[in-house]
Amino acid sequence: MTQETPAEPSPAPSEMSVPKGRPTLRDVALLAGVSTKTASRVVNGEGGVTAAKVAAVQQAVAKLDYRPNFTASSLRRANGRTAAIAAVLEDVSNPFSSALHRALEDVAHGRDVMIFAGSVDEDPQRERSLIHAFTTRQADALVVVPASDSQRYLASEVNAGTPIVFVDRPPVGIDVDAVLVDNHAGAAEAVRHLVAHGHRDIGFLGDLTSIATARQRLLGYKESLSDHGIRPAPEHIVLDLHTEEAAQRATHDLLTGESPPTALFTAQNLVTIGAVRALRQLDLHHRVALVGYDDFPLADLLQPPVTVVAQDPAAMGRLAASLIFRRLDGERWEPTVHFVPTRLVPRGSGEILGPHAAKP
Template sequence: MHHDADDTTAAATTTRPTLRDVAVLARVSPKTASRVVNGEPGVSPAKVSAVQRAVAQLKYRPNFTASTLRRANGRTAAIGAVLEDVANPFSSALHRALEDVARERNVMIFAGSVDEDPLRERALVQAFTSRQADALVVVPASADQAYLGQEIAAGTPVVFVDRPPVGVRADAVLADNRAGAAAAVHHLVAHGHRDIAFLGDLGTIATAQQRLQGYKEALSDHGIRPDPDHIAHDLHTEDSARQATLRLAAGPKPPTAYFTAQNLVTIGAIRALRELDHHHRVALVGFDDFPLADLLQPAVTVVAQDPFMMGRLAAELVFRRLDGERWEPTVHVVPTRLIPRGSGETPGPHASRP
């Protein structure tokens, strides 16, 4: 069948225009066209106008489908976020903060949960890097992130959040875990408690280790030697924390107060104390705030991190590096804040009497 030239041209114009088509029509390079389309600075007004006219003439729309979300430079207009567990309040707040900053740049956040599994961490990183993510924000689960060295050397910005990197030099945004844990213990001691239990997350996690260290240092400041039987590690679920609390409460010398070093651990401990009807006479301070903590009876005293601030700071560091800024990898420490609400103010046996 014969097609004349007009038929061929008409058929061609029905296909979706590409960024390269825009560049050709505007008589600029694909890189310049990409910078204009993505709102990046540094392009002359004349070239910006030419690209915008070409975009309008061709009715060009960036193809932001999951499989072809890609810039002219091969990058994806997306950041990969490797989080602990997107269902956890801390991770979800962190995710939302990243998303808020990225949205201002028309960049997507692709997130996945590692569930404290080093193999899953590497699989997620591999999935994001193989899809040419612009950058990575990582809450690490593995003991060594040296496998990211090549990606960092190639120019991919990587920011670690909540836990410091091991084996690579990269920016990190961390909470002041030791100081926050110490503040919790000082608070409980000030309210008359000396038998203070520690309920912690997995002992392999850097933040759990730092919170245990802060707990021990604060007790030492008051001349208190921690009871080894009152320290429970590797509580990574609500139920494991609940069981540990029930076990300690049934011991020969039950603690009069608890420092629970992670929000799911806190919830598990609260469940146990309520089962035993001890929640009005045993004190508790939790590390990490969580939804409805202020509505329980008693309301839960917490050492609050600021995951929104941590997420925004991590995103800002990523975009500064994407914009071409260079500096030596830096650790940024975000302070915690003790919020007294009631559970941490339950008086202990050594409380001063009026």
């Protein structure tokens, strides 16, 4: 049986306190009262360590929330950074997420930094797994579009000084920078536009109500109608749509019902695409007005071109990257929410006149 090398006496575990910042293997060894070499053997699953010392190291790992650094040392810089930022996005195939990712990548490229990205697919467990994988590999910073209803589990990263920026959705349970848009105001503007073009029966097709931005857009829709003295018919509000196919079916059912709306507000880009397909299937695309939230590729080439409330994911990504690099460069400030404005882009579908339009 291999014998471990004797080490200089270390302080007893009871004499050690939890270090500030991201814990190192040396911190684990000091807390466990063993040599760094012994701690390394335990962490890497090697033999030659007594059961008592294995237990001490494991307890120290748990107490410190220590994460082994699996990043190759040849890729690390002299300052201990990995030159890598992790982006945890909703769905990298979605036009919004891909534009956000590309903006992050463009800024990082100028700093010789890599962007590693993954999709959470609205799955809180997948969000946590991705973040754990990235932080285990010692990512220098995190950009997060969350799916979970609380991100308190990131407190150890915040306390360790890891720069974190939330994008599109606000953080819950932790105090970090965020880059958002005013979803309520954007939805209200879409409704005002449709009302101004003579519509009072305006249907709403929304994303998953578990998503904060979806709830904000629904509230903006309702309150804007209320401001115009309009109460929406309950059957004209369809929620929890998250795919083009689901939105297409819902739009078809809505427009073939007993009292179909004369206009639609679709509150997410994939929902808008599904609605456009249903409108064309029913040959109603020149009769039913449509305003979508979020732009999407080729929206301006459809007939009619699709009117949208456009976010600017590229600007959001650039701002998020700027905040990350300022933090990494040593700047300090109180965590702040930064808003990027939306804009209404009238193209044709939202300007189809309704039954209450003013006569020429």
